[in-house]
Amino acid sequence: MAKIKPRVKVPKKAAAGEIIEIKALISHPMHTGRAKDKKTGKKIPRKIINKFVASFDGQDVFTANFEPAVSANPYIAFPFKASKSGAFTFTWVEDGGAEFTASKKMTVA
Amino acid sequence: MKQTKQFSTISRRHALAMLGAAGTAVFAGVPAYADGAAVAAKIKGLTGGKSVGEGTIELDLPEIAENGNAVKVAFSVDSPMTADNYVKAVHVMADGNPTPDVASFNFTPAMGACSASTRMRLAKTQNIIVLAEMNDGSFKQAQATVKVTIGGCGG
Amino acid sequence: MRLAVMITMAFSLVAGAAFAKTPYHDGTAEVIKPTDKNHPLGEIVSGYDFRKAMIRDVQDDDFENPAMLVVDHGEELWGTVDGSAGKSLSQAFEGCAEVPLDVVGSVYPRFNNAAGKVISLEQVINMCRETAMGAKPYKWESRDMLGITAYIRMQSRGSRVNVAVDGKASAAFERGKKLYYQRVGQLDMSCAHCHEDNYGNYIRADMLSQGNINGFPTYRLKWNGVGSTHRRFRGCMKNIRAKPLPYGHEDYVALELYTAWRGNGLKVEAPAYRN
Structure with missing residues (x-):
């Protein structure tokens, strides 16, 4: 399977009080558990990214819980109110517990 | 295409009529779909049977999706997002997929606004239902229909 | 049997046109006039302009484009x-x-x-x-x-497709042209039946484009991933119940050259995003 790799877009700088938009994308097939392998005819077991957590300076600020109805290469965009400089950590959790993370810093003037 | 919609009851007949009108094909081999009743049961479970209000939820969904594999679903809920008045969670459901759940989101006042955008799989033409849970325990809901065109071609 | 298929298709072509809402149909598409007098069409349009906003919006944003x-x-x-x-x-x-x-x-x-x-x-x-x-x-x-x-x-995105088909490339070009118009498969159709005679029309629920390849490799929703021009050729051939050729086959390279030439003048869009 393809290597699982996240991409995140966070503005490097923001004004205090500004509402910024954060976008995150990760390469993942999001196997629903319903499709069959064309070659073997066997069902491909469910394996999805079931959770995405965004935290700022160690505090969880936003969580998305994904079901199999979320598309392959799941995409998520959400707002955040810039109040101070700090670091975001983004975590994707796969069925079975594997985690993938990305971090971004933001400076607030 | 912005579609701002309020809550309305989805009857099975209504859903079927829309399907017919759109002239779409359904995925072969999928045994069962969720329907209006499954979504209603899901909502009852989430709300504990409380009545659902008609606040402003703006949905951004395509009227017609040229493929059901990745359909944009974006919403925004009108809320000050302050410590004592904010949206706690938003649940996105679909009444024509094998199961009604699509995704749910937990919000915090730190976000400053309540909105999100993702991409979902739709097996056929169906209604998308968005249920928002406020921090005071009240609920709001909105829904819209997406026509999914599944071609017989397209290699 | 073939007649029945053709009638069904023709019906869909008419019925489908009712919900067309694309840049090609509303006149906002970038339309190129072919410079080569031997070009079979009077206008060259990217596949992008045959798609609805749901698709175009994703291609327009490099971050959203998977x-x-x-x-x-x-x-x-x-x-x-x-x-x-x-x-x-x-x-x-x-x-x-x-x-x-x-x-x-x-x-x-x-x-x-x-x-x-x-x-x-x-x-x-x-x-x-x-x-x-x-x-x-x-x-x-x-x-x-x-x-x-x-x-x-x-690295060429935004510059214009400009494949050379004269001189030493002419034999492959002629071969590609012949293949483009050759009827194949149980449905007995050529590339031209859909992409020259019927672009802008629906075939069942699919809006047909001119089949230009300026966006390849392309992320297709149908594939849930990126694929090559040859993968697309293979898909088309399966649709018309023809036996697809292997990737990299000389005939596919010739067809790729010919198809690219039909789109000479279009902007390179790779990697495009399509349904």
Whole structure:
């Protein structure tokens, strides 16, 4: 399977009080558990990214819980109110517990 | 295409009529779909049977999706997002997929606004239902229909 | 039987036109006038302009376009040393391609002197890996090959497709042209039946484009991933119940050259996003 790799877009700088938009994308097939392998005819077991957590300076600020109805290469965009400089950590959790993370810093003037 | 919609009851007949009108094909081999009743049961479970209000939820969904594999679903809920008045969670459901759940989101006042955008799989033409849970325990809901065109071609 | 199929299709072509809402139909598409007097069409339009906003919006935003995940992978490979010569593709490639990197994406398939024939971008890459780098060739439809081709084509993004079909390329061009108009498969159809005679119409629920390939490699929702022009050719052939040719087949390279020529003048859009 393809290597699982996240991409995140966070503005490097923001004004205090500004509402910024954060976008995150990760390469993942999001196997629903319903499709069959064309070659073997066997069902491909469910394996999805079931959770995405965004935290700022160690505090969880936003969580998305994904079901199999979320598309392959799941995409998520959400707002955040810039109040101070700090670091975001983004975590994707796969069925079975594997985690993938990305971090971004933001400076607030 | 912005579609701002309020809550309305989805009857099975209504859903079927829309399907017919759109002239779409359904995925072969999928045994069962969720329907209006499954979504209603899901909502009852989430709300504990409380009545659902008609606040402003703006949905951004395509009227017609040229493929059901990745359909944009974006919403925004009108809320000050302050410590004592904010949206706690938003649940996105679909009444024509094998199961009604699509995704749910937990919000915090730190976000400053309540909105999100993702991409979902739709097996056929169906209604998308968005249920928002406020921090005071009240609920709001909105829904819209997406026509999914599944071609017989397209290699 | 064939008559029944054709009647069903013709019906759909009429019925479907009612919900067309694309730049091509509302007059906002970029329409190119062909400069070659032998061009069969009076207008050249990218597949992008036959799609609805849901599709175009994703291509318009490099972050939202999931093809970029594959481009990132290609960029990594591009700079990575591989093979017995101790070189990366970034060091070896321009010599193999015989044109500058930012031009490659708009002029291939092309007659390559070292190869002695018209070859596709995938074939340049593998030739380069085998001869200049001493590395193993990539499989045609592998993530590695798609990543590299998407990364390279992207270097020409925005410039105009300009494949040469004269001189040493003319034999492949003529072969490609013949294949384009040749009826094949149980449905007995050619490329032209859909992409020349009926572009802008619906075939069942699918809006037909001119079949231009300026966006390849392309992320397709149907594939949930990125694929090559040859994968698309294979899909079309399966649809008309014809036996698809293997990836990299000489006839597909010829067809790719001819199809690219039909889109000469369009902007390179790779990696595009389609349904």
